[in-house]
Amino acid sequence: MLHISGLTAGYHGGTVLHGVDVEVPPGTVHAVVGHNGAGKSTLVHTVAGLLRPTSGTVRLDAVDLTGRRAHQVARAGVGLVPQGRRVFAGLTVAEHLRLAHRPRAQAGRRGTAWTPERVLGLLPRLAERRTNRGAQLSGGEQQMLALARALLGSPRVLLLDEPTEGLAPVIVEQIQGLIRTLADEGVASLLMSPSAALARACADTVTVLTSGAVAARFDGDEVRADPAALDRTLALTPTE
Numbered sequence: 001m002l003h004i005s006g007l008t009a010g011y012h013g014g015t016v017l018h019g020v021d022v023e024v025p026p027g028t029v030h031a032v033v034g035h036n037g038a039g040k041s042t043l044v045h046t047v048a049g050l051l052r053p054t055s056g057t058v059r060l061d062a063v064d065l066t067g068r069r070a071h072q073v074a075r076a077g078v079g080l081v082p083q084g085r086r087v088f089a090g091l092t093v094a095e096h097l098r099l100a101h102r103p104r105a106q107a108g109r110r111g112t113a114w115t116p117e118r119v120l121g122l123l124p125r126l127a128e129r130r131t132n133r134g135a136q137l138s139g140g141e142q143q144m145l146a147l148a149r150a151l152l153g154s155p156r157v158l159l160l161d162e163p164t165e166g167l168a169p170v171i172v173e174q175i176q177g178l179i180r181t182l183a184d185e186g187v188a189s190l191l192m193s194p195s196a197a198l199a200r201a202c203a204d205t206v207t208v209l210t211s212g213a214v215a216a217r218f219d220g221d222e223v224r225a226d227p228a229a230l231d232r233t234l235a236l237t238p239t240e
């Protein structure tokens with residue numbers, strides 16, 4: 001279980017996140033929804049060890065990850081799928097996967113460790129593009145590659161920062177399906193998005209983040225039963 005408690009963080013002495021609490025049990029999807037500038041990437045970066053919090057804690061089960069460096073957080077079982085995909089233009093899909101594969105990474109709680117073969121079995125489109133370079137991939141394929149790279153660390157928790165940004169609806173649906181498939185395999189996801197629709201499609205829990213603070217929290221079934229509830233809350237939150 002990922003526990004984020006009272007997390008406060010910011011830049012150059014300014015505070016962006018104000019005491020954020022989020023929990024992500026194994027095999028579940030927690031979506032954090034907020035407008036541009038609400039602090040979603042700051043939350044991801046703080047959990048991933050790219051930004052030091054000024055207070056609060058991040059724990060994965062009993063392991064305290066607060067203030068740990070990014071490579072230590074990754075080794076503890078937290079995989080990062082960054083905003084903008086960040087694939088290397090000049091490396092092929094196969095090269096990305098070879099570089100990302102950590103054969104001795106801790107196996108998932110329920111599943112076995114991820115190998116390039118297993119990842120490509122899950123992402124057949126990427127398998128077809130194995131010899132293509134990053135720059136030759138579509139946005140959707142680059143997103144799949146960013147996800148594949150994170151999976152090869154055999155994470156227990158995935159941090160997904162706007163994984164459907166700029167993608168066609170059909171690809172968005174595929175990514176929603178993948179996130180649910182991974183949840184069924186026991187991989188927890190903490191998903192950042194401005195999209196209420198994405199949260200409704202695949203989240204077990206939805207948190208609305210406004211100006212770096214938790215404004216509301218919903219159960220996934222609740223937002224599916226009353227689809228307008230999340231939209232109303234978001235509409236009431238100020239744009240940053």
Ligand SMILES: Nc1ncnc2c1ncn2[C@@H]1O[C@H](COP(=O)(O)OP(=O)(O)OP(=O)(O)O)[C@@H](O)[C@H]1O
Pocket residue numbers: 011016034035036037038039040041042043083194
């Ligand atoms: N490296 C940085 N230095 C200073 N301020 C930053 C930095 N990164 C983000 N901020 C500020 O922190 C606030 C939250 O930004 P953040 O990127 O976390 O929001 P977000 O919800 O991810 O938005 P977006 O959807 O636009 O990525 C914004 O006011 C932003 O200008």
